[in-house]
Amino acid sequence: MSRTPYKTLTQSVVETLRARILKGEFGAGAPLRQDTLAQELNVSRVPVREALMQLEAQGLVRFEAHRGAVVTELDITAIDELFYLRAMLESDILFHAVDKLTEADLQQAEQILAEFDQILETGTHVERWSELNRRFHTTLYGPAQRPRTQALVDQINLSCDRYIQMELLHSRQGITTAEREHTQLLMLCRERRKFEAAALLKQHIETAGQSIKQLLISR
Numbered sequence: 001m002s003r004t005p006y007k008t009l010t011q012s013v014v015e016t017l018r019a020r021i022l023k024g025e026f027g028a029g030a031p032l033r034q035d036t037l038a039q040e041l042n043v044s045r046v047p048v049r050e051a052l053m054q055l056e057a058q059g060l061v062r063f064e065a066h067r068g069a070v071v072t073e074l075d076i077t078a079i080d081e082l083f084y085l086r087a088m089l090e091s092d093i094l095f096h097a098v099d100k101l102t103e104a105d106l107q108q109a110e111q112i113l114a115e116f117d118q119i120l121e122t123g124t125h126v127e128r129w130s131e132l133n134r135r136f137h138t139t140l141y142g143p144a145q146r147p148r149t150q151a152l153v154d155q156i157n158l159s160c161d162r163y164i165q166m167e168l169l170h171s172r173q174g175i176t177t178a179e180r181e182h183t184q185l186l187m188l189c190r191e192r193r194k195f196e197a198a199a200l201l202k203q204h205i206e207t208a209g210q211s212i213k214q215l216l217i218s219r
Helices: 006-022 034-041 045-057 076-100 103-122 125-144 147-170 172-190 194-218
Strands: 061-064 068-071
Touching: 006 034, 006 045, 006 147, 034 045, 045 061, 045 068, 076 125, 076 147, 076 172, 076 194, 103 125, 103 172, 125 147, 125 172, 147 194, 172 194
Parallel strands: none
Antiparallel strands: 061 068
């Protein structure tokens, strides 16, 4: 890993470890030893320690007595709360954004939907899909100009990402349904039908949460 300014270095470690956890390279309960990671990533222990603390805040890591940092288990009981919060906050922020969306915003959202189609064709959907999903939603929410709500949404989405990527690995149908609903959502936003758009988004998020919960139960 190349040497970069301190804050950037810490964030780089966060992103590297987060990606490896989401991909399953570090399984649930796996220890994340600071010395080993620092040596592997060619950094000091300081950015590794701070990265692990950030990952703890995102729900991917927990600190245990006598063990240090370990990867958290997937928690079925957390899904209802996380996706309830997403549905409530994101439908509200979209409602306040719809009337302020510009043509440039709508075109950007359309371009992201086109990228969804491309990655499905190339077979790299697991690595890129959740990133594009965040970009699509953030593009629609931005004009609401509610930075505190957006910050909460971003934090909750980080906690949800591990569950979403797990679903992507096991359910192609879930991706197809999500893409269809994204197209419908964009159409409603373009037509300024904010009540219907907010209702569809709420249903879209709640359905995703239930699908992930059933997948975990079946495993």
